[in-house]
Amino acid sequence: MITxxxxxxxxxxxxxxxxxxxxxGSYLAERLQQYRLTVQTVHLHQVxxxxxxxxxxxxxxxxxxxxxxxxxxxxxTLPYLVTSALEQMAEHRRGLGETAQQLVAIANCGFPxxxxxxxxxxxxxxxxxxxxxxxxxxxxxxxxxAINGQPLAEAGGPARNAIxxxxxxxxxxxxxxxxxxxxxxxxxxxxxxxxxxLLFSNWGWRRQARRYGVHNRLKxxxxxx
Amino acid sequence: MRATILDxxxxxxxxxxxxxxxLAEELLAVGWEVQPFILHQIKIAYCLGCFxxxxxxxxxxxxxxxxxxxxxxxxxSDLVVYLTPVTFGGYSSELKKALDRxxxxxxxxxxxxxxxxxxxxxYARYPRLLGIGGLxxxxxxxERLFSGLVARNALNVxxxxxxxxxxxxxxxxxxxxxxxxxxxxxxxxx
Numbered sequence: 001m002i003t004x005x006x007x008x009x010x011x012x013x014x015x016x017x018x019x020x021x022x023x024x025g026s027y028l029a030e031r032l033q034q035y036r037l038t039v040q041t042v043h044l045h046q047v048x049x050x051x052x053x054x055x056x057x058x059x060x061x062x063x064x065x066x067x068x069x070x071x072x073x074x075x076x077t078l079p080y081l082v083t084s085a086l087e088q089m090a091e092h093r094r095g096l097g098e099t100a101q102q103l104v105a106i107a108n109c110g111f112p113x114x115x116x117x118x119x120x121x122x123x124x125x126x127x128x129x130x131x132x133x134x135x136x137x138x139x140x141x142x143x144x145x146a147i148n149g150q151p152l153a154e155a156g157g158p159a160r161n162a163i164x165x166x167x168x169x170x171x172x173x174x175x176x177x178x179x180x181x182x183x184x185x186x187x188x189x190x191x192x193x194x195x196x197x198l199l200f201s202n203w204g205w206r207r208q209a210r211r212y213g214v215h216n217r218l219k220x221x222x223x224x225x
Numbered sequence: 226m227r228a229t230i231l232d233x234x235x236x237x238x239x240x241x242x243x244x245x246x247x248l249a250e251e252l253l254a255v256g257w258e259v260q261p262f263i264l265h266q267i268k269i270a271y272c273l274g275c276f277x278x279x280x281x282x283x284x285x286x287x288x289x290x291x292x293x294x295x296x297x298x299x300x301x302s303d304l305v306v307y308l309t310p311v312t313f314g315g316y317s318s319e320l321k322k323a324l325d326r327x328x329x330x331x332x333x334x335x336x337x338x339x340x341x342x343x344x345x346x347x348y349a350r351y352p353r354l355l356g357i358g359g360l361x362x363x364x365x366x367x368e369r370l371f372s373g374l375v376a377r378n379a380l381n382v383x384x385x386x387x388x389x390x391x392x393x394x395x396x397x398x399x400x401x402x403x404x405x406x407x408x409x410x411x412x413x414x415x
Contacts, residue, residue, distance in 0.1 A: 076381055
């Protein structure tokens, strides 16, 4: 165990704005900076545009004492951008001996139950093992739509548990420890009732569709055999 | 009956070619039509996370590229096969890129299934799902993760039946057939 001096935040959302992954990752980064860590942030959607940026990412990973992976759940697991980044990182680090570098992952999904993220976090843990990182833990958030890409400090009640969980995680990670179990449980705890989240989510889809004038076609079957 | 094979091999990785060929032979032998997509050979963009396939052009991704054809092929199939090198226990990036682009096949609205929230169906019927993962060597943890991921996918894509298995890519044709046949039986192909 070493006390990290610097961290690299990798944001795995393809969204250019209103990314809940960025909200969660940025909050943890800010808290780590308060513990005097230097934090570099990389948005993976900007990385793969050029070979130079990809090489720079791999170098940044090599330099980091702590790598933070923040991503949305897509189809039960990591989105393409993150999967591709992990493949390249693992290839780059093949043959590397044991390192003291740590990896922590923060997954969020639109389902109310945080446990939908469990498979993705298990895959991150497996990646850590193959790419010679020390696994520092995984945090899973459900009801990501309630934060909807807002800075956590401005997201009100729906972000309450996430803020408390990330505060605890930052304190542990800043001293080289793993994310405490209490923080993992807190992050996964629903911050609003299921029924209310479902009500707002379903209303939100209809509202967006109405804006595009397609609210009567939401159940369309364009590829019906 | 129609099967769509999504081959998620990465560029320059030919280790699953033999598996894909044997799988196609087994399906053709029982009278199925087979449509393979070798994904790394098809230029498709990655999902932008915009959700417009749910809210603006329901069921169709806003990006007009061959991923639309792949999505259409999936829903018009009786069986979809995810063939992929097992990557940290999950799917390769090539397969994941295609799957991320297919979320318009379900509805944005939520429903409770066995006490857990999932997306509602968009279509009346969905294909069965078979996941086949290639490994360089036996690895119980990767096998467990891979099977678990296919099971979660089957739930979320409303597959009426599913099966998952892994095989060693360097195995001979007989060993590959011996792995594939029970999986095909499990998804009621034969």
